[in-house]
Amino acid sequence: MTRQQLIDQIKQKKSFLCVGLDTDLDKIPEFLKQYPDPVFEFNKRIIDATKDLCVAYKPNSAFYESYGVKGLQSLIDTWQYLPKETLNIIDAKRGDIGNTSDKYARAFFDETASGMSFDAITVTPYMGNDSVTPYLKYEGKWVIILALTSSVGSKDFQYLNTGDDYLYEAVIKKANTWAGADRIMYVVGATKSTEFTNIRKYAPDNFLLVPGVGAQGGSLEDVCQYGITKDCGLLVNASRSIIYASNGEDFADAAREEAKSLQKQMAVELEKAGII
């Protein structure tokens, strides 16, 4: 998906919501367990209930890998079911030497090899250039680099002073030399909303994938106040607060309500910024 297609979709849906598919067998409604693949059945119903309200989906690979072969099949089936118009992100947070990254890129981007071809992948920048650039060889695919995460532990390394910059600032500056804002996004946690002004100094045009609203307590309003750009430039993710809004038979309707409420707030923010 191109940057322009993403922007057009945001304007059309009046939304920059990313629905996180962190599907946990221990948390899904009991009645789904009668289906051959309860995880896929759950995802299917969540996707059907939310696809007109969001512009992206983000399965977190840990939730699938933790079920072995069966989990991988659920992930492949989920990818096949995802709408073609949404930006489909695999939250895998990979990072390794070049030839290994080649294999990760093949696993998540090459449908003929693995059965999956996500539009974007999250990667960790710690190992530098050769760990990230293999993903960029796949034309039209996005790399989403962890910059300033929503986690409490973000302070352990990301705020280390490298001389002129915090480490997270140095990461953004360096990664900007690998590709432009049409191929690279950054992860910035909603729990770090006051840092968005600073981040926009280094990444004025890049889309930011923003996890941390909902279950982690980040504020959508604050993220927009400091982070929105003329093209929106934000994909705000919510996982648990949407997909586990209810664990009864009404779970998909409850997920829709939760997604609708976020989408409505997003429409207000897009109007405030003059984007729609």
Ligand SMILES: O=c1ccn([C@@H]2O[C@H](COP(=O)(O)O)[C@@H](O)[C@H]2O)c(=O)[nH]1
């Ligand atoms: O800094 C980060 C990077 C990634 N995540 C991931 O996003 C979702 C958040 O889920 P919620 O249930 O909405 O809290 C999850 O997949 C995390 O692994 C993050 O939270 N923070």
